[in-house]
Amino acid sequence: MPDFSVIIDNLPYFLWGRAFDGEPGGLLLTLIMALEAGVLSLILGVLMALAAWLFGGWTRRILFAWADFIRGIPLIFVIFWLYFLIPALFRTDLPDTLTVVLALAWFTSAAVMYSTLAGIEALSRGQEEAGVSAGFSRLEVLLYVLLPQAVPNILPSLAGVLISLIKDTSLAFIVNVPELTTVAGQVNNRTQIYATEIFIFTGAVYFVLCGLISLSAQYYQKRTQPAG
Amino acid sequence: MNGIALDFAGVLTGLPGKWLLSGFLMTIYVTIAGSVLATILAVLLLGLRIAPSAPVRFVGIAIIEVFRNTPILVQFLFWYFAAFSLLPSSVRIFISTDHAWAVLPVNNLILSPEFLSAAWGLGLFTAAFLAEELRAGLNAMPRGQREAAISQGFGHWATLRLVLLPQALANSWQPLVTQYLNLMKLSSLASAISLAELTYQVRNIESYNAHTFEAFAVGTALYLLLGLVLGQILTRLGPRPHTNRPARPTPSEAAAKVVGASSDA
Amino acid sequence: MSTSASPLIELQNVHKWHGDLHVIDGIDLKVGRGEALAIIGPSGSGKSTLIRLINRLETISSGEIIIDGVPTAGFTGRALRELRTEIGFVFQQFNLYGHLNALDNVSLALRKVRGVPKAQASERARDLLDRVGLASKAHHFPSQLSGGQQQRVAIARALATEPKIVLFDEPTSALDPEMTGEVLSVIRELPKAGISILVVTHEMSFARDVADRVAFTDGGKILELEPPEVFFSTPKHPRTQRFLQQLLSPLSVVGAA
Numbered sequence: 118m119p120d121f122s123v124i125i126d127n128l129p130y131f132l133w134g135r136a137f138d139g140e141p142g143g144l145l146l147t148l149i150m151a152l153e154a155g156v157l158s159l160i161l162g163v164l165m166a167l168a169a170w171l172f173g174g175w176t177r178r179i180l181f182a183w184a185d186f187i188r189g190i191p192l193i194f195v196i197f198w199l200y201f202l203i204p205a206l207f208r209t210d211l212p213d214t215l216t217v218v219l220a221l222a223w224f225t226s227a228a229v230m231y232s233t234l235a236g237i238e239a240l241s242r243g244q245e246e247a248g249v250s251a252g253f254s255r256l257e258v259l260l261y262v263l264l265p266q267a268v269p270n271i272l273p274s275l276a277g278v279l280i281s282l283i284k285d286t287s288l289a290f291i292v293n294v295p296e297l298t299t300v301a302g303q304v305n306n307r308t309q310i311y312a313t314e315i316f317i318f319t320g321a322v323y324f325v326l327c328g329l330i331s332l333s334a335q336y337y338q339k340r341t342q343p344a345g
Numbered sequence: 346m347n348g349i350a351l352d353f354a355g356v357l358t359g360l361p362g363k364w365l366l367s368g369f370l371m372t373i374y375v376t377i378a379g380s381v382l383a384t385i386l387a388v389l390l391l392g393l394r395i396a397p398s399a400p401v402r403f404v405g406i407a408i409i410e411v412f413r414n415t416p417i418l419v420q421f422l423f424w425y426f427a428a429f430s431l432l433p434s435s436v437r438i439f440i441s442t443d444h445a446w447a448v449l450p451v452n453n454l455i456l457s458p459e460f461l462s463a464a465w466g467l468g469l470f471t472a473a474f475l476a477e478e479l480r481a482g483l484n485a486m487p488r489g490q491r492e493a494a495i496s497q498g499f500g501h502w503a504t505l506r507l508v509l510l511p512q513a514l515a516n517s518w519q520p521l522v523t524q525y526l527n528l529m530k531l532s533s534l535a536s537a538i539s540l541a542e543l544t545y546q547v548r549n550i551e552s553y554n555a556h557t558f559e560a561f562a563v564g565t566a567l568y569l570l571l572g573l574v575l576g577q578i579l580t581r582l583g584p585r586p587h588t589n590r591p592a593r594p595t596p597s598e599a600a601a602k603v604v605g606a607s608s609d610a
Numbered sequence: 611m612s613t614s615a616s617p618l619i620e621l622q623n624v625h626k627w628h629g630d631l632h633v634i635d636g637i638d639l640k641v642g643r644g645e646a647l648a649i650i651g652p653s654g655s656g657k658s659t660l661i662r663l664i665n666r667l668e669t670i671s672s673g674e675i676i677i678d679g680v681p682t683a684g685f686t687g688r689a690l691r692e693l694r695t696e697i698g699f700v701f702q703q704f705n706l707y708g709h710l711n712a713l714d715n716v717s718l719a720l721r722k723v724r725g726v727p728k729a730q731a732s733e734r735a736r737d738l739l740d741r742v743g744l745a746s747k748a749h750h751f752p753s754q755l756s757g758g759q760q761q762r763v764a765i766a767r768a769l770a771t772e773p774k775i776v777l778f779d780e781p782t783s784a785l786d787p788e789m790t791g792e793v794l795s796v797i798r799e800l801p802k803a804g805i806s807i808l809v810v811t812h813e814m815s816f817a818r819d820v821a822d823r824v825a826f827t828d829g830g831k832i833l834e835l836e837p838p839e840v841f842f843s844t845p846k847h848p849r850t851q852r853f854l855q856q857l858l859s860p861l862s863v864v865g866a867a
Contacts, residue, residue, distance in 0.1 A: 190568050191533035193544060197561055205558075280414065287416035291537055298419055305426060312426035320415040320423060327414035489705035496665055496699035497719040498691040498771070507722055511709045587708055587751040 123311040124318045127304050131318070134295050142295035144322060150218050150286045150296060155279060157222035162229020169230065170237055171255060184227035193288055196220040200292065217289045221282060228278045236271035237263050269341050276334035280327045287323070297322060356559045361550045365560075367451040368546030369567055374455055375463050375542060376529045376575075382468025383528060387475035394480055397501055405476075412473040418534050420470055425462040425538040453541070463535035463542075471528045478520045482513030515584040522579040526572050533568070543567060616679060618643045618774060618806050619664065624673030626659055626830075633659045635830035636673070641808065643774070646801045648821035648838075649810045652853060656830040657810045661777040664808070665697040666690060678774065695723055698768025698776035702783050704760040706752040712739060712763045713748040720770050738766035742796050758789030765796055769805075776800060778809040782816075794820070814857060818842055826850045 134142015169177040199220045204210050248258035287298040301319040305312050393405030447456035494504040536545035547564035551557045617640035626634035633656045641647055649657045662668040674683045706715050716735035720726045739745050742762040768776050782790040798820045800807050817824050824841040826834040833847045845851045
């Protein structure tokens with residue numbers, strides 16, 4: 118019989134780790150990492166998409182090759198590379214959590230770039246031509262005409278990216294950053310006999326989190342796109 | 346990278362070389378086993394998901410959503426630490442005993458808790474995504490295809506099998522290939538449950554002789570290579586839609602699409 | 611052709627609601643063997659629904675449809691599927707199976723619903739393609755055929771299981787004008803082979819030249835049902851008169867509007 122008292126007993130640890138000792142962990146750290154990596158990857162990804170659209174040609178090809186490379190290798194290798202490269206290049210160590218956040222942002226920015234570019238290019242060519250013939254520069258067309266129209270189309274796919282990102286934060290387990298999955302692993306090692314309860318609970322937390330994002334994206338879509 | 350002398354011989358020969366080869370093969374084995382499982386489970390999940398009966402459909406939705414919306418790493422940990430121990434002890438002992446017939450080159454045991462948990466975890470996780478891709482493909486089919494089949498006297502399942510699925514499969518082949526490639530990349534996380542695949546062995550070398558850069562570089566190159574080869578094979582083997590011909594992309598286009606596709610853990 | 615004796619199709623007080631919308635409002639209709647019936651009427655008049663009810667692409671809300679002496683309104687499952695193999699249906703948008711070539715499009719139901727061996731099914735499919743003038747296109751996929759050719763393959767497909775009835779839902783509306791002729795000339799051959807056809811159409815010349823009777827539907831009812839020579843020269847119902855007048859001299863309507 119499952120005995121979820123192990124969850125109740127360790128609930129604060131699961132939820133915020135040692136936050137009161139200045140070391141947030143568990144679900145709280147998962148959320149912090151997802152938020153930081155999310156904001157960073159959004160900035161990076163949108164900038165890359167804008168650059169690819171504005172300059173085209175080689176800029177675009179290089180950005181795509183870059184994104185394809187990042188998406189072509191396992192995320193865990195992106196994390197490994199940053200662990201190796203940051204000290205080698207900058208001769209200084211970063212906190213583990215920050216390294217993982219940077220790796221997640223780097224990896225996720227490729228998906229953001231794809232979504233943003235797809236959203237912009239899904240608009241009819243007439244929009245761009247109308248903007249240009251009204252005397253806007255290409256940058257102005259992008260900022261004032263295309264991007265505002267593209268946002269409602271991009272948001273749902275960004276919700277998908279965010280869900281992936283939240284799940285990807287679990288990879289911090291492999292480098293022992295104490296977010297939710299790592300904390301679950303720790304409690305499992307300590308208690309030994311409650312693996313079923315611990316990992317079902319952990320999975321359920323991620324499921325609720327991802328489900329909420331998915332539901333709000335659907336709600337948003339229903340509200341902004343009138344029926345029919 | 347001044348000041349760092351590269352020594353690839355240090356990872357490609359001797360013991361590290363053997364580890365890498367063994368790990369690379371293990372990655373291939375678990376990818377194949379996971380893909381076969383994923384394909385079978387995807388068909389079953391799709392069957393539930395689009396069944397005529399609403400309660401059955403709900404079960405399909407629930408399974409698909411649970412496995413899509415939790416990290417595969419947590420799923421690995423669950424199968425390995427929790428589910429495996431729930432098996433009858435005779436089965437556990439059988440699996441944990443060494444069997445000569447279950448050893449593939451190079452020294453890779455495929456009847457082990459690690460391998461089974463990894464292959465099953467990858468299979469179920471990927472199946473949920475495959476089923477959703479197929480359902481999207483079915484939803485995108487024009488209504489007339491179904492009506493034509495029904496008007497000819499085909500039943501629900503015959504319509505699906507003979508008319509709708511073959512076309513949905515051809516139309517959504519590229520996203521499906523992406524999911525299989527994703528499975529290959531996600532197998533790297535099975536290193537967390539001690540499956541001695543490529544990522545596990547790369548880290549082994551890192552701690553063995555500190556050839557970190559070389560080991561990462563070789564590991565990265567092998568995953569990229571495997572992705573390209575697998576993508577090519579699947580794209581070539583796949584059905585091609587008969588609409589908008591010529592539908593066949595050039596190999597370089599296909600490879601670009603495949604590598605560029607999104608990943609999801 | 612005679613509509614007396616035993617009709618092949620008989621609709622008795624058939625109703626169809628879509629929610630609150632009364633799409634088919636108590637229709638009675640008899641169609642004889644080998645008869646060609648043209649169904650015309652404004653869009654939304656229920657004319658497509660009428661024929662979709664006969665092979666039950668739409669469910670019947672109430673009423674009875676007797677086919678060859680057998681009441682079919684209660685049919686479900688296997689009985690319904692067997693009934694459908696005896697009724698061909700040709701769609702406005704052709705709806706050929708995109709993944710199959712012309713030959714396989716025609717033979718699929720023969721093989722998989724009727725269980726005819728492959729060689730035999732292919733031979734019959736080849737004969738049918740020959741009959742619609744497309745023997746040379748047997749191995750072409752739908753995407754490689756023109757609209758007119760696709761529709762002729764669709765007719766061959768509808769004939770594969772040797773139906774006694776073929777229903778046509780605006781078979782030429784999606785075609786370029788120069789292709790309607792080839793399709794209509796295939797359709798007009800069917801009644802000569804003893805097949806009853808019900809054709810929902812906008813082609814007045816087809817209704818006039820080929821149909822034994824013309825039905826005018828509006829508001830879910832059949833308002834007029836006459837042989838074409840009567841229908842087009844002396845329509846009785848005011849709405850038929852208005853409809854025909856608009857069709858025959860559309861400019862006067864624009865002027866009146």
